[in-house]
Amino acid sequence: MTELREVAVVGGATTKFGLRAATWPELAQEAGAQLFRAVPGLDAKDVDSLFVGAAEPERFAFQSHVAPLAAEQMGLAPRRILQRTELACASGQSAIRSAYAAIASGLSDVAVAVGVEKMNLPSMAEANTSMACVMDRPWDGAHGATAPPFFAMVAQRHMLEHGTTAEQMAAVSAKNHRFANSNPNAQFHEKVFSTEKLLRLPLVSPPLRLGDCSSMTDGAAAVVLAARELVRGYTDTPAWIRGSGQYSDFHNLANAGSLTEWTGMRKAADEAFRSAHISVGDLDMAELHDCFSISEIIEYEALGLCPPGAGGAFAADGSSDLGGKIVVNPRGGLLGCGHPLGATGIAQAVEVFDQFAHRVPAARQVPDPNWALVHNLSGSANVHSMMIYQRGG
């Protein structure tokens, strides 16, 4: 069996997330400019590969073949691997995973993974309709099972089975929005949402209120990954990729085993922890996919941070906050930052790198973080992808 070559994230940057007066190519260009500023040692000619995470540019921007477009906008001419990766809401992490495989195999030495999504269109009805094609379109999407109604069913079921409350879901959202207050690139940077205020926001799909749902967001993010022997040319605080896991359970909702027990996430986590040779208790922080507040609650359970059904209490008692057992979503999460599908997974990795380097504002800095997990789900939580990072230095 071949020994994997060690790979680290050596720097990254994100654009401002939000309702942006910028096109898809402009967002890619901006992410490139930010990346070169954030990683001073980066020379375009050393970047041999580019992986582009984008979920639906064909529908949101009427643009396909986005990999060479992003390369051109970022000033890169990759001579080894150029590719777009799509895995709906996990498209960004999918790009990082591809970059990781390319470097680990020796096919690439220095790769950039960029995620870009432009979701705010002149017609938001068209944008929302396009979200239906993430689900099994004829069987589920066409019957209205887009993300909010689906995760509302999940929340209703979790409340029934485990007594989870609207207040507990609001606690997740309040925490992530508070963290977003110290992240200038977050879509909801300047908003303050107390639990009380969140519980008065309009219902989107009962029991989910506006603050329980991540938003349709424009944004981009990029990271540089390098092979072990090149890492020191870029940073003194690499974020080493130590483990990864992924699992796909089903696609058609009729084939889902349970709405509230995410066995695919548990299997992906088992593989991630096994490959990193650590257990969940070793994690200092996690960037979890809080597309909806109920998602983060179930993810605590699937990761093994708390017993099944106890995720609501885990949020409400501060276990996932600074000073708790683990800090979840210090970046502000999808709820606080917005969720530009292809950019999210990359922005989460940027947060891990910046946390390890102790260069985020004090209000969200995790004390001395050494191990971090980044998780994304896609579709109807039918696919789970995760990676485990260790701080180098």
Added chain:
Amino acid sequence: MTELREVAVVGGATTKFGLRAATWPELAQEAGAQLFRAVPGLDAKDVDSLFVGAAEPERFAFQSHVAPLAAEQMGLAPRRILQRTELACASGQSAIRSAYAAIASGLSDVAVAVGVEKMNLPSMAEANTSMACVMDRPWDGAHGATAPPFFAMVAQRHMLEHGTTAEQMAAVSAKNHRFANSNPNAQFHEKVFSTEKLLRLPLVSPPLRLGDCSSMTDGAAAVVLAARELVRGYTDTPAWIRGSGQYSDFHNLANAGSLTEWTGMRKAADEAFRSAHISVGDLDMAELHDCFSISEIIEYEALGLCPPGAGGAFAADGSSDLGGKIVVNPRGGLLGCGHPLGATGIAQAVEVFDQFAHRVPAARQVPDPNWALVHNLSGSANVHSMMIYQRGG
């Protein structure tokens, strides 16, 4: 530097290509069924990764997140890597390249790469419009630079610079259509196109006539790739991946250096031959991306099979036919088989495997092939991707 783990294609299959009364999921299911028939040693539980090549399912089938959809339709539950790869017309080869990297790095042991495209819609106007988003949409696509007009400009320029003739382009098409006559899965299997007949077909975009253009096609294809130590469980005639190359020159047409000299393809070929430790003269066959007849002519030149400008003569004098210097597109090419974008690159790899195993009809069997190259271009020939295979046994 890590030693790459050796990887081979150990079997594959394609569906019938053409105007199919089948949906995207049905085509994926059919490719899976064909694959399990073609590779008797294949057990679903051994397939740890799935890579799905698809160019525009969001537009052609109003379906995104196609990786888990394909997995479900094929009866696969990949526990390592699940991903869709998009690189427009090279999406299929992109899936194989990803599978290769995953196995070479040790992240995967047995992977399936499947390519699926459903291009024939109730409204072909909508399908054709969707092709505009492969190009730089606001700068090029929106001004009419879709594939036929772009490659028509290329052909006009090649005729001006090198005296290439309509007869020479027709010779490419006649050869590939003749090969397609011995390929039951080809879209134009039962059609006979002499050079004379081809020159009487309607003009699509001058000088390109109908027979100079590949078609909008429905189809799917799948291959299995395995690590060296597992190869013998599947086949006695593996197709070893020995080299690969890729290069991206530009995206916006204003940044193209030359219409007729494909420097990106030359750079990709240099890298592919260097990594395989062979030269162009060692090749017995090549599957080249004949999206248009002029493409195959320029590809001879960029590969170094003939001097720049001599590609037309190379086609007309039989140098790329059985009995010539190299056999190009014995499968029938994109011209004869049709071009379901995501499936094409995979179907080309299936042809290489079947040629190496001597199990294609005699009318297209290359005598004792040991080395083969598979090439795809995407967009405005701005990205070139290729792999080199060696026959094992």
